[in-house]
Amino acid sequence: xxxxxxxxxxxxxxxxxxxxxxxxxxxxxxxxxxxxxxxxxxxxxxxxxxxxxxxxxxxxxxxxxxxxxxxxxxxxxxxxxxxxxxxxxxxxxxxxxxxxxxxxxxxxxxxxxxxxxxxxxxxxxxxxxxxxxxxxxxxxxxxxxxxxxxxxxxxxxxxxxxxxxxxxxxxxxxxxxxxxxxxxxxxxxxxxxxxxxxxxxxxxxxxxxxxxxxxx
Amino acid sequence: xxxxxxxxxxxxxxxxxxxxxxxxxxxxxxxxxxxxxxxxxxxxxxxxxxxxxxxxxxxxxxxxxxxxxxxxxxxxxxxxxxxxxxxxxxxxxxxxxxxxxxxxxxxxxxxxxxxxxxxxxxxxxxxxxxxxxxxxxxxxxxxxxxxxxxxxxxxxxxxxxxxxxxxxxxxxxxxxxxxxxxxxxxxxxxxxxxxxxxxxxxxxxxxxxxxxxxxxxxxxxxxxxxxxxxxxxxxxxxxxxxxxxxx
Numbered sequence: 001x002x003x004x005x006x007x008x009x010x011x012x013x014x015x016x017x018x019x020x021x022x023x024x025x026x027x028x029x030x031x032x033x034x035x036x037x038x039x040x041x042x043x044x045x046x047x048x049x050x051x052x053x054x055x056x057x058x059x060x061x062x063x064x065x066x067x068x069x070x071x072x073x074x075x076x077x078x079x080x081x082x083x084x085x086x087x088x089x090x091x092x093x094x095x096x097x098x099x100x101x102x103x104x105x106x107x108x109x110x111x112x113x114x115x116x117x118x119x120x121x122x123x124x125x126x127x128x129x130x131x132x133x134x135x136x137x138x139x140x141x142x143x144x145x146x147x148x149x150x151x152x153x154x155x156x157x158x159x160x161x162x163x164x165x166x167x168x169x170x171x172x173x174x175x176x177x178x179x180x181x182x183x184x185x186x187x188x189x190x191x192x193x194x195x196x197x198x199x200x201x202x203x204x205x206x207x208x209x210x211x212x213x214x215x216x
Numbered sequence: 217x218x219x220x221x222x223x224x225x226x227x228x229x230x231x232x233x234x235x236x237x238x239x240x241x242x243x244x245x246x247x248x249x250x251x252x253x254x255x256x257x258x259x260x261x262x263x264x265x266x267x268x269x270x271x272x273x274x275x276x277x278x279x280x281x282x283x284x285x286x287x288x289x290x291x292x293x294x295x296x297x298x299x300x301x302x303x304x305x306x307x308x309x310x311x312x313x314x315x316x317x318x319x320x321x322x323x324x325x326x327x328x329x330x331x332x333x334x335x336x337x338x339x340x341x342x343x344x345x346x347x348x349x350x351x352x353x354x355x356x357x358x359x360x361x362x363x364x365x366x367x368x369x370x371x372x373x374x375x376x377x378x379x380x381x382x383x384x385x386x387x388x389x390x391x392x393x394x395x396x397x398x399x400x401x402x403x404x405x406x407x408x409x410x411x412x413x414x415x416x417x418x419x420x421x422x423x424x425x426x427x428x429x430x431x432x433x434x435x436x437x438x439x440x441x442x443x444x445x446x447x448x449x450x451x452x453x454x455x456x457x458x459x460x461x462x463x
Binding site for chain 2: 062
């Protein structure tokens with residue numbers, strides 16, 4: 001196991017300007033001003049918060065998993081990671097992290113990928129990409145499926161081995177662990193609180209996450 | 217030796233886009249060592265469906281790509297399968313070079329000074345070919361880097377392997393759907409050499425034999441078979457196949 005990068009935050013909950021719980025299986029889309037800090041709290045542990053970011057003034061410039069990994073020549077996200085757009089603009093930075101590692105290679109579950117990974121009869125099940133598309137459709141007609149680039153899986157542990165393997169390991173998260181991202185430009189955050197019921201990594205029990213925003 | 221029905225050599229820095237119908241073999245040959253061909257694939261008949269790196273890697277529990285693996289779309293279907301491979305490792309996690317990186321690493325070059333030797337970037341090659349096909353830069357997704365090996369150590373640090381691709385290395389994809397390919401023969405962003413690689417890549421297309429029951433890609437993992445079943449379902453619904461009976 002690689003070293004985990006724990007960094008606590010000094011931000012106080014009572015000073016947050018926004019505070020709500022995203023129940024499991026639901027979505028959330030919200031604009032962040034430059035300097036604002038978004039905290040995502042894994043309330044019950046080992047929940048996947050599938051997250052995408054967009055440049056609010058240039059929605060076509062979506063978060064890029066590859067640009068983010070290349071920017072630090074490392075595939076895991078933690079404190080200090082700059083989240084970059086496809087055009088390599090700095091969108092946000094991770095400023096605190098009590099989980100220590102987050103995934104951006106595993107992507108989001110979809111009805112179709114569930115049929116491939118698990119069984120054809122999983123097609124009707126709730127999934128992150130449906131949640132993303134529902135949120136996009138409600139938010140702004142400028143956003144379409146074309147904007148669904150590979151995302152971040154906050155609180156997920158997807159180790160890659162030097163011989164080219166990839167596994168879904170037990171989570172390194174726990175109840176109350178959180179991650180904070182500070183917006184560098186005006187961004188839009190899109191979260192699907194993962195409804196996956198076929199994967200043991202959340203103990204087959206999707207749970208809520210909490211989102212808080214501070215002005216700085 | 218069966219003759220190819222089409223072939224093209226993409227010079228260093230070059231690009232190409234076009235649709236190759238299903239049921240073809242697309243053979244790539246590195247005409248020098250240290251090649252890298254950045255590739256994105258779209259479903260030619262439904263361009264919002266495209267190659268999906270995370271779905272491809274997680275379904276096959278792999279972070280590298282070689283013979284037996286399939287390249288999946290975001291709709292759970294197989295766009296292409298890797299049916300032959302002399303290298304054992306192709307990359308899909310290290311992206312394409314930007315204009316800025318190209319200038320910083322290889323020195324600033326201009327058309328005025330160098331005419332057609334002006335060094336090209338993956339970013340600009342993809343932008344041009346995407347726009348040519350009615351798409352745009354928003355449609356860029358993680359690419360497949362044929363001929364490159366990038367591995368991660370236990371800390372997650374990414375390492376490019378310099379002596380991986382030798383002259384004459386080959387890899388063959390089989391198209392399982394009508395696929396729009398965009399190729400950019402530009403350096404891997406993690407290639408540490410500061411001399412722009414000048415490796416042409418030959419592409420040859422052949423007609424493929426029908427997929428058989430013992431096909432290596434169909435049988436590689438149960439996940440692969442289900443992705444093929446999704447692909448066959450698509451073609452069944454699209455065609456006048458007698459297997460579809462409406463009463």
